[in-house]
Amino acid sequence: MGAQWKAKGKELVANARGKLFTKLVKEIMVAARSGADPAGNARLRLAVEQARKASMPKDTLDRAIKKGAGLTGEAVNYEVAMYEGYAPHRVAVMVECLTDNVNRTAPEMRVLFRKGQLGTSGSVAWDFDHLGMIEAEPATTGADPKMAAIEAGAQDLEPTDENGVTMFLTDPADLDLVSRALPAQGFTVLSAKLGYKPKNPIDPSTLSAEQMEEVEAFLAAIDANDDVQNVYVGLAG
DSSP states (O other): OHHHHHHHHHHHHHHHHHHHHHHHHHHHHHHHTTOSOGGGOHHHHHHHHHHHHTTOOHHHHHHHHHHHTTOSSOOOOOEEEEEEEEEGGGEEEEEEEEESOHHHHHHHHHHHGGGSEEOOTTTTGGGEEEEEEEEEEESSTTOOHHHHHHHHTOSEEEEOSTTSOEEEEEOGGGHHHHHHHGGGGTEEEEEEEEEEEESSOBOGGGSOHHHHHHHHHHHHHHHTSTTEEEEEEOBOO
């Protein structure tokens, strides 16, 4: 039985890694439309950094860049599609998809939202701030996140764990600028992306254990969809 569980664990890890690579490849290909050189393409540079931190094979990374930039002769037709609505118990949700076929993705989202409520464009977006989100950890002893935020030009910051990992929040246009400035302030950037932060998040403690299970099951089903890149949820914490 132990060997079976070990094999199952390896399979789950491999599946999770494969799903992460799929998301990263899509982001790289879309970003590369604006140029294949990361030095002159901020979105591509950030995507490439994420791929390297995830240990993506170099040939996979290079092929994604070339394909996205149109250097292989293969068409890349991914487009962003946002879906807004509510998970069970009126928890606001924004779902960001990268899809090559909206006519496939849209009905799939309608089915997934049956246990919640699919809204129209803008129906919950008003309750989220669109921000640059940079997760970073201290690289030097005594690195001060508040001072780093000020010096790097971040708008705000939030601690994310007890080890000093901090989420630096920026204006969308300043994401690349701040992510480049943080290392000089003693922080190593772990991830950097544009995203949505809820303005009035629900405290999970106000939901029962059963209600939270329903919300989590709903979100897991959404995230498992192959076209979903990011899920932003109106929950605190």
